[in-house]
Amino acid sequence: MIITGDDSEYIASVKARFRDQFLMTDLGPLRYFLGIEVSSTSDGFYISQEKYIQDLLARAALGDERTVETPMELNVKLQPTDGDHLPEPTRYCHLVGSLVYLAVTRPGISYPVHILSQFVSAPTTVHYSHLLRVLRYLRGTITYRLFFPRSSSLQLQCYSDATWVSDPSDRRSLSAYCVFLGGSLIAWKTKKQTAISCSSVDVELHAMALLLLR
Incomplete structure (x- = not known):
């Protein structure tokens, strides 16, 4: 549970009420929650999923260290009949599902993930190659974060x-x-x-x- 607000005294009273009713541990300032990393500065808050991306790239086991500047090529129009069907689509579905959650903090991949998720029922080699492009883009932009200024x-x-x-x-x-x-x-x-x-x-x-x- 995340308890947040701009009134520190009221937050303290809410925590005290919870401790009266439940067995609760206060983990202090928010740092990590459901794969999302949060860091606070005097200027505002940053949220990212750098560790989540690292784990995703490890599971994907890309065979090279290449990166790309964009998650999808310009004007690409993928179709269900592109390429040969993958003999085992589970890996494709797993990676696309992970990217769907990653889009929580990475708006730049929202469009390609939407496109790739349309083919999870019958992915092909072409769809998979575009999926790998998104992963290579993430590798090159792994430190990107969303910033929420206090002011x-x-x-x-x-x-x-x-x-x-x-x-x-x-x-x-x-x-x-x-x-x-x-x-x-x-x-x-x-x-x-x-x-x-x-x-x-x-x-x-x-x-x-x-x-x-x-």
């Missing part, structure tokens, strides 16, 4: 975008958004739209609706 304002800023007919298999479009509270990125998502849009304007409106309904 951030409470002004909410939202951005949305969409790609029209981006999926060649079903002609559906992708919506994406990100939300900032002051200077802090607090939410982001990439999602395939449920209907086929007839125009790019329609696609953008669906993307805005996804953001507003969030």
